[in-house]
Amino acid sequence: xxxxxxxxxxxxxxxxxxxxxxxxxxxxxxxxxxxxxxxxxxxxxxxxxxxxxxxxxxxxxxxxxxxxxxxxxxxxxxxxxxxxxxxxxxxxxxxxxxxxxxxxxxxxxxxxxxxxxxxxxxxxxxxxxxxxxxxxxxxxxxxxxxxxxxxxxxxxxxxxxxxxxxxxxxxxxxxxxxxxxxxxxxxxxxxxxxxxxxxxxxxxxxxxxxxxxxxxxxxxxxxxxxxxxxxxxxxxxxxxxxxxxxxxxxxxxxxxxxxxxxxxxxxxxxxxxxxxxxxxxxxxxxxxxxxxxxxxxxxxxxxxxxxxxxxxxxxxxxxxxxxxxxxxxxxxxxxxxxxxxxxxxxxxxxxxxxxxxxxxxxxxxxxxxxxxxxxxxxxxxxxxxxxxxxxxxxxxxxxxxxxxxxxxxxxxxxxxxxxxxxxxxxxxxxxxxxxxxxxxx
Amino acid sequence: xxxxxxxxxxxxxxxxxxxxxxxxxxxxxxxxxxxxxxxxxxxxxxxxxxxxxxxxxxxxxxxxxxxxxxxxxxx
Numbered sequence: 001x002x003x004x005x006x007x008x009x010x011x012x013x014x015x016x017x018x019x020x021x022x023x024x025x026x027x028x029x030x031x032x033x034x035x036x037x038x039x040x041x042x043x044x045x046x047x048x049x050x051x052x053x054x055x056x057x058x059x060x061x062x063x064x065x066x067x068x069x070x071x072x073x074x075x076x077x078x079x080x081x082x083x084x085x086x087x088x089x090x091x092x093x094x095x096x097x098x099x100x101x102x103x104x105x106x107x108x109x110x111x112x113x114x115x116x117x118x119x120x121x122x123x124x125x126x127x128x129x130x131x132x133x134x135x136x137x138x139x140x141x142x143x144x145x146x147x148x149x150x151x152x153x154x155x156x157x158x159x160x161x162x163x164x165x166x167x168x169x170x171x172x173x174x175x176x177x178x179x180x181x182x183x184x185x186x187x188x189x190x191x192x193x194x195x196x197x198x199x200x201x202x203x204x205x206x207x208x209x210x211x212x213x214x215x216x217x218x219x220x221x222x223x224x225x226x227x228x229x230x231x232x233x234x235x236x237x238x239x240x241x242x243x244x245x246x247x248x249x250x251x252x253x254x255x256x257x258x259x260x261x262x263x264x265x266x267x268x269x270x271x272x273x274x275x276x277x278x279x280x281x282x283x284x285x286x287x288x289x290x291x292x293x294x295x296x297x298x299x300x301x302x303x304x305x306x307x308x309x310x311x312x313x314x315x316x317x318x319x320x321x322x323x324x325x326x327x328x329x330x331x332x333x334x335x336x337x338x339x340x341x342x343x344x345x346x347x348x349x350x351x352x353x354x355x356x357x358x359x360x361x362x363x364x365x366x367x368x369x370x371x372x373x374x375x376x377x378x379x380x381x382x383x384x385x386x387x388x389x390x391x392x393x394x395x396x397x398x399x400x401x402x403x404x405x406x407x408x409x410x411x412x413x414x415x416x417x418x419x420x421x422x423x424x425x426x427x428x429x430x431x432x433x434x435x436x437x438x439x440x441x
Numbered sequence: 442x443x444x445x446x447x448x449x450x451x452x453x454x455x456x457x458x459x460x461x462x463x464x465x466x467x468x469x470x471x472x473x474x475x476x477x478x479x480x481x482x483x484x485x486x487x488x489x490x491x492x493x494x495x496x497x498x499x500x501x502x503x504x505x506x507x508x509x510x511x512x513x514x515x516x
Contacts, residue, residue, distance in 0.1 A: 019461070385495065398479075
C-alpha cells in the first residue's frame with residue numbers, strides 16, 4: 001500500500017484502515033514520511049562510531065595529527081554505497097541479510113557467514129564493555145558496578161516489545177554525539193590545516209610503516225563493518241519499510257553517513273590535540289584525563305561519557321544484528337515489535353550476547369588497545385567477503401527485478417570498493433608474511 | 442457560502458494521509474522460497490571459489506599475527 005493516500009480514496013471494505021496522520025500539503029506529507037522512515041540509516045552509521053572506533057580515531061589523531069583526515073573523506077561515499085545496497089535488498093525482500101545468504105547461497109555459506117558474524121560481533125562486544133569499564137573507572141565508578149548496570153540497562157532497552165520505543169531512545173543517543181563537535185571546537189584546531197588535510201591525501205612523515213598500515217586498515221575496518229550490513233537489512237525488515245520508502249531510506253542512510261564521518265573527524269581532532277603536545281597515546285580514556293588537565297574537567301568527563309555512549313550504541317546495534325541473524329537462520333520469531341513471550345529465542349540471544357561480553361570483561365585484565373585494534377582488523381579482513389555476497393545478491397535480477405538490481409555504474413563502484421578492500425587486506429598479509437617489508441617507526 | 446463550502450471540500454479532497462510503515466498493511470515482497478537457491482553461473486562460482494581461498498589465507502595470517510603480537514610467536 002502506498003504511504004501517501006488522498007483522503008478521497010476509499011480502502012476496500014474488507015480491509016481495516018491503517019492508522020494515519022493527515023497533512024494538507026505534499027511537502028508536509030513528504031517531510032512526515034521521511035521522519036517516519038528515518039532511523040535505521042542514522043543508527044547503523046552512528047552505532048559504527050562505537051568504542052573501538054573512538055579508540056581507533058583518537059589514536060589516529062594522537063599518532064598522526066590531522067594527516068589521516070583524508071581517509072575519512074574517502075570512506076564517506078564508500079560507506080554510503082555499501083549501505084545503500086543493503087537498503088534496496090531489505091526493502092525488496094523484507095528479509096534480513098543472514099536469511100538471504102542462507103537461502104540464496106545454501107546452508108554452508110549461510111552457516112559460515114552466521115558463525116563469522118557471531119564471532120566477530122562477540123569479540124567486538126567485549127571491547128565495548130572493556131571501554132565502558134575503562135571509562136567508568138576514570139569517572140570514579142568501580143567497573144564491577146558500572147559494567148553490570150550498563151549490561152542490564154542495555155538488555156532492558158531491547159525488551160520493551162516496541163520497535164518504535166527502541167528506535168527513539170537509540171536516535172536520542174545518536175544525537176548526543178553532537179557533543180563531539182563542541183569538544184573538537186574546544187581543541188581549537190587550525191581550520192585551514194583541517195580543510196587542507198581533509199581534501200589532500202598526505203603520506204605519513206615516516207613513510208609507509210607497519211603501524212601506519214595497521215592503523216589505516218583498522219580505520220577502514222571500523223568505518224565499514226560487516227555487522228552493519230546484517231543490522232541495517234534486518235532493521236529495515238523489522239520496520240517493514242515499503243518500496244515507496246526507498247528514497248527516504250536512502251536519504252536517511254546518506255545523512256547517517258555524513259554525520260558519522262563528521263563525528264569521526266571530530267574524534268581524530270581530539271586525538272590530534274595530544275599529537276601537537278607530543279603525548280604518548282595509551283587509550284582514549286587516558287587521553288581524556290590528559291586533556292582534562294589542559295581544558296578542564298568538563299572536557300574530560302564529556303569525553304568519558306561519550307565513550308560510554310559510543311559503547312552503548314555499538315552494543316545494542318551489534319547484539320541486535322546477532323540476534324536478528326540467528327533468529328532468521330533458525331526460523332525463530334525475531335522482531336523488536338514482539339513481546340518477549342512471543343520471541344523468546346531472539347531476546348535470549350540478544351541478552352546472552354550482552355551479558356556474556358560484560359562477564360568476560362569483568363573476569364580478566366586483557367590488553368584493551370590490542371584487542372580493539374585486532375577486532376577492527378578482523379572485521380576489515382571479513383569485509384571483502386561480505387561485500388562480495390552483497391554484490392552478487394545486488395546483481396541478481398531474479399531477486400531484485402529490473403527496478404532495484406545494480407546498474408552498470410553501481411557495479412563499477414562496488415567492484416572498485418572490493419578491489420580497494422582486497423588490496424588493503426593483501427598489504428596486511430604481505431606485512432605479516434614479511435615483517436620487514438614495511439619499516440617500523 | 443457556496444464558494445466556502447466548495448473550498449473546504451476541495452481542501453478535504455487534497456488532504457494527505459501519511460501512514461507509518463509499522464501501521465501499514467504488509468506489502469508483497471519477493472518470494473524467496475519460490476526463487477530457491479541462486480543460479481551457479483560461472484561468475485558466481487569463480488567469486489565463491491576465490492572467496493574460499495581468500496578467507497583461508499587471511500584467517501591463517503591473522504591468527505599468526507595475533508599470536509605474534511601477543512608474544513606467543515617470535516617474529
